[in-house]
Amino acid sequence: MDIGKCRVREVWSWGAGTHGQLACGTLIDALTPQRVEALSDAALIVDIACGGAHGIAVFECGDVATWGRGQAGALGHGDETTITVPRFISSLQGIRISHAAAGWNHSAFVTDNGALYTCGDGTFGQLGHGHTESRLVPGRVEHLSSERINMVACGMRHTLALAVTQGSVCTSIVYAFGFNKRGQLGIQMKTNGSESKNKWCFSCPQRVDSLDMHGVVSVSANGDHSAALTRMGDLFLWGRGYNDGPDSQQPHLSHSGLKLIQVSLGWRHGLALAENKVVFAWGNNVCGQLGISRVSNNSERRAQEVNVAHKSIEQYTREREGKDGAAEKSQRQISGVDFQKVETQGMRVSWISAGSEHSAAVLEDGRIMMWGWAEHGQLGLGSLEDQEVPHMVTLASTRLSSGFFSATHDQHASANYVKTKVYCGSGYTFVVS
C-alpha cells in the first residue's frame, strides 16, 4: 500500500488489560489512550471487534488478526495461549474476511462472499456447529452454507447471524444459536426438548422467523441481550429484561419515535443512534452508563424522555396493516424500556458503542465522548471514577501534529474515507481513527 496516497490509520486502546486485550504487549490496565503500534500505520483496518478479553482486527485485504485471552481457542490460532500483540490467523489466509464479532470467549468471522466462520468457546452451542465443543481454529458454520451472511453479533453465550437474499425483493433472515435461558435467541422454543443441563443450548442455527418480514439490516448482541434494526429504522429487542423487567423470548418493537440507524448493547444497557444524530440509552444506570445526569431536574429530564412502546411483533404488524384502534394501541404498550436522550452537550454523533458497563460516542467532528463504568480506566480519562455524563477523551495523535492527516483527508474525502470509530469490549476500549 502506497502510504503517500492511501489513508493510514491510528489505533488506540485503554482500560482493562490484564489479559493482553489492549494489544500493546502488556498485561496491565491503561487509564489513558495508548497508541497500538502493532495496528497503527499498517494496512487499512476496516473492522474491529472487542469481546470479554480478546480483540479482532479485520484488514481491508481480508486478513484477520486477534489478540488477548486465548481461552477455549477464542483467538483461532490453534491453541489457548493468551497473546499481548495481534497475530494473523493463519488458517484464514486466502479467505477474505470483511467483518467480525467477539463474544465472551468466542469469535465469529464473515467472509466477503457470505460464509460464516466461528471459533472459541462452544459450551453453549454458540459456535453453531451442531455440538457444544470448543474450536481452536475457525471452522465454517455449515448449517448456514446456503445462506449469504453479511453480519454477525456475539453475546456472552449466544450468536446472531444476519442473512441477506438479494433477488427481486431484498429480504433478510436472522439466525440465532447458543444459550437461550433468557430468551436471547428470539425463537418459539425456550429449550431444546432435552432434560439435561444443556437444555437451554441450541447448537444449530435457529431462524428467528418472527423477524422475517421486517427487513432487518443489522443485529447486535451482548451479555444476554439481543437487538435488530430494520430498514425503516425500527428497533427490536429481545432476551434478558432491562432493569429487572421480564425477559422477552420474542423480539419486541421498542419504538423511539425516530428513525434509528445504529444500535449497540451492553450487559445491562443499550445505546441507539437516531438519524438526527442524537443518542438514546436505556436500561441500568448504576454506573452512569446511560449518560444522563442523575442530579438534573426530574421534570426537565422527563421532558427529554421518549416513551417507548414495547409490543409484540403481531401487534406491531397489525398496527402497520391499519387494523388497530387507537384505544387498543395504548393498552398494548408494555412498559420496560424507556429511551433517554444522552447528554452529548448538543453535539451531533456519528457512531456509538456500548461496553459491558460503559459507553462511547464519536462526534461528527471525530472527537470521542465516553461515560459509565471506569474502574479499569475504560473511559480513558485517567481516572477510575464512573462518569454519569459524557466526557471528551484526548488522543495525542502524532498524525494530526504532522499535518499529514489533513492533506490525505482532503484528497480522499469521499465514500472511500472511513470515519473514526470506537469499539468497547467488556472493560476496555479501542479507537480507529
Place this chain on the structure above:
Amino acid sequence: MSYDDVEIEDMEWNDEIQAFTYPCPCGDLFQITKAELKIGEDIARCPSCSLYITVVYNPEDFQEDQPPQTQNLGLAKGASAVKVA
C-alpha cells in the same frame, strides 16, 4: 450492591482454579469454591475488581454426604476444547 443473581447451574466449573465461575463485566471471572458453598457462602467475587454476584443454590447440594451432584451442577469446562485442523 450485588451485580447480579446467578443460579449455580449457570456457572461453569473451572478445574484450573478449582472454583465455579461466571463472567464479570471487567473481563475476569466471578469465583466461588465448593468449600465456600458448603459453609453457606453465596457471594462470588471477582479478583480483579470490586464487583460480586449472589449465587443462587441449594446448600444441601454441597454437603459432604451428597458429593456426586456437585460435579454436575455447573457446566463442565476446560476439557472440551477440540482441535480441528
